[in-house]
Amino acid sequence: MSVESINSALVTSDIGLAFADKPADTGFLAQLQAEFSNVNSKMIEAEGALQDLATGKSGNIHHVMLALEDAKLSFQLLTQVRNKLLEGYQEVLRMQI
Amino acid sequence: MDFSYSAAISAAGMDVERARLDAAAMNLANVHTSRASYGGPFRPLRVVNTTSPMFSKAFSSVENSMFSVPSPNVQQTYAAPRLVYEPGHPDANAKGFVAYPAIDSVAEMVNVMTAVRSYEANVVAMNAAKSMALKALDIGRGS
Numbered sequence: 001m002s003v004e005s006i007n008s009a010l011v012t013s014d015i016g017l018a019f020a021d022k023p024a025d026t027g028f029l030a031q032l033q034a035e036f037s038n039v040n041s042k043m044i045e046a047e048g049a050l051q052d053l054a055t056g057k058s059g060n061i062h063h064v065m066l067a068l069e070d071a072k073l074s075f076q077l078l079t080q081v082r083n084k085l086l087e088g089y090q091e092v093l094r095m096q097i
Numbered sequence: 098m099d100f101s102y103s104a105a106i107s108a109a110g111m112d113v114e115r116a117r118l119d120a121a122a123m124n125l126a127n128v129h130t131s132r133a134s135y136g137g138p139f140r141p142l143r144v145v146n147t148t149s150p151m152f153s154k155a156f157s158s159v160e161n162s163m164f165s166v167p168s169p170n171v172q173q174t175y176a177a178p179r180l181v182y183e184p185g186h187p188d189a190n191a192k193g194f195v196a197y198p199a200i201d202s203v204a205e206m207v208n209v210m211t212a213v214r215s216y217e218a219n220v221v222a223m224n225a226a227k228s229m230a231l232k233a234l235d236i237g238r239g240s
Binding site: 084 | 100101104107108111112115220223227230231234237
């Protein structure tokens with residue numbers, strides 16, 4: 001029994017998420033990556049604010065707390081997006097053929 | 098994310114209240130300062146708030162023109178000093194009166210309390226914005 005490679009099926013089929021005529025940097029993946037780097041920079045910023053507070057460079061507690069909350073919320077949003085993405089993938093996996 | 102906008106509003110409010118608390122604490126600390134570095138008795142501090150515009154994508158341009166966050170401005174007041182009869186004090190004038198800053202300790206305590214309460218109000222507003230954003234993340238969960 002011959003097993004067909006998954007790769008060939010993936011390349012030829014289009015599930016509608018990506019359009020061939022669109023430039024690559026406006027795709028969903030690129031947006032996701034931009035969001036990733038956005039959350040990452042927010043976390044770095046929060047960490048820097050925390051370090052400034054700990055080393056006595058700034059005494060503004062509420063700005064540090066706000067930066068931390070902002071980073072936490074953006075991360076939770078990203079986690080939710082990832083959960084939704086995974087849900088969709090699992091839905092496709094469950095599909096009977 | 099829109100939460101950062103709400104947080105920035107509350108942060109501006111918290112900045113103002115911190116400045117008010119610092120000014121009141123400075124006044125209380127200098128209640129008996131008869132000789133400031135700039136000469137004469139210490140000049141009481143007051144926080145005067147100005148507003149600066151803030152723009153959000155959630156509102157139209159007309160609405161945005163009404164939105165402005167406060168920014169604190171600490172200023173000296175030039176109220177007439179409190180004269181206390183203390184002959185022999187190094188800063189006493191020819192008639193034996195010493196000029197102390199016109200600071201009302203009770204009023205400053207009230208300033209401290211209102212600053213703390215207003216700060217709390219800003220924290221509550223920010224927490225409400227945060228729980229709103231968290232609730233938005235709950236959309237579609239638990240199906």
